[in-house]
Amino acid sequence: MEIRSVIERRILLNYQLDRALARDLLPAPLRPQIVQGNAVAGTCFIRLAQARPAGIPASLGWRMENAADRIAVEWDGPDGVQRGVFLPQQFSGSRFAAASGRWLPGPGERGTFRVQETDREFRLEMHAREQFTRVHAKRAENWHSDLFPSHRAASEFVAASPVAWSAAARTGVLTGVRLRTGYWATSPLEVRELESSFFNALPADSARFDHALLMQAIPARWSRAAGP
Template sequence: MRQPRLSSVVERRLLVNYRVDPDVAERLLPAPLRPQLVHGHAVAGICLLRLGSVRPAWTPRFLGLRSENAAHRIAVEWDGPDGVETGVYIPRRDTASRLNAWAGGRLFPGEHGRADFEVHETPGQMSVALATRDGDTRVDVTVELSDELRGSTLFADLAEASRFFRGGAKGFSATSSGRHLDGMELQTDAWHVEACRVRSAVSSFFDDPDLFPPGSATLDCALVMRDVPVSWRPLPAMASERAAQLAN
């Protein structure tokens, strides 16, 4: 069955980013993916995403749905037919939406686990916490909006960070079959991100010493995209023999 292109509004896309030892990141990736390096570091993080007006692209906006979602990501590159391509590998996706959890991997690419979210937002601050229903993953992040990107080792300024993450629009997700990766590409003509200052960040994924030995994953920066219309284009599945290594 051909999977439809989806339209939505990114009401909030909070990217909490870590710099990671490249050898550690590589162990978490299925072939043919490899870490995309920035100043010698791999880049990984958590995407805390609230989508509104989600619907097939051919349906009117008022029929769209709203949901809280999360994706753990590692920036990657791979050899495509026309040269090196870039994107992200997503070892797990989670959602508060029962519909997304059912439809992901069936009606659109990307298998989802279920999670409970707690969100508090003001014009200058946002806090997002989640706990997955399987008890495997917890996240609790609080950030403040900032006029510029400060303290990042990965990126010199907001413009450099924006270019990097815009280049990672293709996402490939682990699947329970372990034989392939589901693919989806974010597309928008209204790309815009803002800098954040992280007040606190706890992640059972990045704090897990079995995945990230002490000192191998360091919080680097956070960015947020707000109220941006986007579409999601299904990509051909990518063959992989280790895709289920960290899948839900």
């Protein structure tokens, strides 16, 4: 089943992650993508609008906030090396989405979201049991990253990893969702404050925040991906 939607707002918070630790966090056959000697991980806040199965009018679609922690991965496919992300955990403000897994690559948790945003400034929080992420970010004119030399390079890296994998209920089984967009456009963000229970729990100095990207008003389609 294909799900159609509009990405109203998507914020990608990307970290440098120790490559050995990243390997330990990933299930086979996934391995970390390496950039400048580091793995790339992060958190994605995404708000979807008009989310509905293909064939249903957009006016009947849902609007929901979702969040997920991510690790950029690669694996060997029939046509060579494939790229995507693995989601160690994911959350949705929609009870139906979290419970059914239809809107997510695999099982998710129900999260509570707090959002304050303007055209230039974003304050987002997600809480789910003992898990949380909170960020304060603003639009930026300048680019700062140790992983990527330019905003364009960072944006292309994300665009080249359209499949998100998650561990299914059965051990050793991965389920995936492929994202297809009507077009691809991002802009840089300056992060003023950021805290994440997922990254806080990692060994000291194993993860360091690197950069953030913003996407807005992007038509998007989501469909199941065949296993790696």
